[in-house]
Amino acid sequence: MSGPIPAFPAGFRWGVSTSAHQIEGAVETRERSVWDAFSDRPGRVRDGSTAAVACDHCRRYREDVALLAGLGVDAYRFSVSWPRVNSPGGLDFYDRLTDELCAAGVRPVPTLFHWDLPLGLDWRQRATADRFAGYVARVADRLGDRVGSWITLNEPAEHTLLGHALGVHAPGERLLFDALPVAHHQLLAHGLAVRALRAAGATGIGIANSHGPTWPASEQPADREAADLYDTLLNRMFADPLLLGRYPDGVGELMPGDVDADLEVIAEPLDFYGVNYYAPARVGAPDGTDQFGAELPFSRREIPGRPVTDSGWPVVPKALTELLTGFRARYGDRLPPIVITENGCAYDGLDDQARIAYLDGHLRALHEALTAGVDVRGYFVWSLLDNFEWAEGYAHRFGLVHVDFTTQRRTPKASYRWFREVLREQR
Ligand code: IFM
Numbered sequence: 126m127s128g129p130i131p132a133f134p135a136g137f138r139w140g141v142s143t144s145a146h147q148i149e150g151a152v153e154t155r156e157r158s159v160w161d162a163f164s165d166r167p168g169r170v171r172d173g174s175t176a177a178v179a180c181d182h183c184r185r186y187r188e189d190v191a192l193l194a195g196l197g198v199d200a201y202r203f204s205v206s207w208p209r210v211n212s213p214g215g216l217d218f219y220d221r222l223t224d225e226l227c228a229a230g231v232r233p234v235p236t237l238f239h240w241d242l243p244l245g246l247d248w249r250q251r252a253t254a255d256r257f258a259g260y261v262a263r264v265a266d267r268l269g270d271r272v273g274s275w276i277t278l279n280e281p282a283e284h285t286l287l288g289h290a291l292g293v294h295a296p297g298e299r300l301l302f303d304a305l306p307v308a309h310h311q312l313l314a315h316g317l318a319v320r321a322l323r324a325a326g327a328t329g330i331g332i333a334n335s336h337g338p339t340w341p342a343s344e345q346p347a348d349r350e351a352a353d354l355y356d357t358l359l360n361r362m363f364a365d366p367l368l369l370g371r372y373p374d375g376v377g378e379l380m381p382g383d384v385d386a387d388l389e390v391i392a393e394p395l396d397f398y399g400v401n402y403y404a405p406a407r408v409g410a411p412d413g414t415d416q417f418g419a420e421l422p423f424s425r426r427e428i429p430g431r432p433v434t435d436s437g438w439p440v441v442p443k444a445l446t447e448l449l450t451g452f453r454a455r456y457g458d459r460l461p462p463i464v465i466t467e468n469g470c471a472y473d474g475l476d477d478q479a480r481i482a483y484l485d486g487h488l489r490a491l492h493e494a495l496t497a498g499v500d501v502r503g504y505f506v507w508s509l510l511d512n513f514e515w516a517e518g519y520a521h522r523f524g525l526v527h528v529d530f531t532t533q534r535r536t537p538k539a540s541y542r543w544f545r546e547v548l549r550e551q552r
Contacts, residue, residue: 342409
């Protein structure tokens with residue numbers, strides 16, 4: 126850290142992100158999702174916990190909006206739970222939340238799918254994409270008069286790979302490469318949702334895709350090939366169809382249905398492209414040590430000399446600059462303005478100086494990307510609150526605000542006060 130964060134352009138949008146399943150609780154007032162069923166299976170969530178109560182946000186949302194207003198963010202990215210919208214009165218909650226945000230001067234940025242698929246639906250089925258578009262139309266009809274920015278999907282790559290290929294997230298399928306249709310149907314769902322939102326008059330539409338540079342473990346051909354495959358599966362397979370209207374070489378023929386016709390839907394123009402960035406990956410040929418216990422055609426390696434967060438993820442801020450300049454080079458004028466829709470880290474403790482250092486470093490790296498000519502319009506920290514971190518349960522704390530999960534007491538951390546100060550200086 127050295128001196129104040131450089132000034133971002135006027136109008137740059139600052140925010141924080143959360144997701145429904147990770148904070149809402151109140152499971153008894155909504156349908157069940159694949160994550161409820163997954164968490165009930167012994168051994169699937171590390172600490173045996175579920176999101177039944179989580180941050181009890183459905184009841185405490187006013188207190189949470191006050192925390193947002195106190196922080197001084199322009200915008201709040203939350204997700205709408207499809208199982209809740211399917212339940213009587215479910216949309217009323219998002220109606221109240223949206224009103225509360227608008228009254229506090231915080232722009233609502235809803236994500237329409239953040240992994241909590243209604244139980245009984247399955248992304249292997251193409252029909253799920255049509256069902257999604259119908260649900261999106263209902264949400265847009267209800268909230269569209271107050272929402273200026275929409276996000277269709279969160280991280281379809283992780284939902285495909287962790288949830289359907291490797292089985293370590295819900296719904297717990299271990300399909301390996303047979304999970305590819307899950308990716309295609311989510312991308313199709315995204316394109317259909319864009320059309321549904323446009324039909325409802327929306328003018329600010331994007332997606333939140335996770336991306337990170339992939340670094341070969343060595344210059345050996347086997348390592349380079351493994352890294353290239355990893356990059357295809359994690360990065361290009363989810364960005365190319367949206368931004369270039371095609372799959373990377375060798376992928377399209379593995380996808381189901383009339384892929385060319387679907388790609389026209391998938392490539393509907395976007396108003397912004399959301400990037401969730403956490404860390405780069407160093408990847409080599411299989412070395413028999415893969416953490417997922419599956420025979421994968423690549424293996425992730427440590428990045429020497431880099432500190433790691435409580436999730437074990439390396440801290441490499443400059444990789445964010447590399448990612449964004451690389452995106453600009455690959456997609457050129459096809460790339461709409463970028464918004465960083467997630468960036469953050471897991472660290473324990475209220476005096477979270479390591480989180481401050483992480484965010485400080487990444488904001489400087491982001492500024493460098495702007496200076497290099499990448500059009501970035503906003504930055505959202507993951508996350509407002511400590512929350513249910515999926516298969517890790519409550520062990521990994523990503524919040525700017527500490528949550529005591531016994532009392533539900535919220536306590537702003539040092540990073541909350543630091544980010545508030547950054548936002549003051551930027552205005
Ligand atoms: O908590 C998750 C979030 O739901 C999606 N992106 C990564 C975060 C940290 O793991």
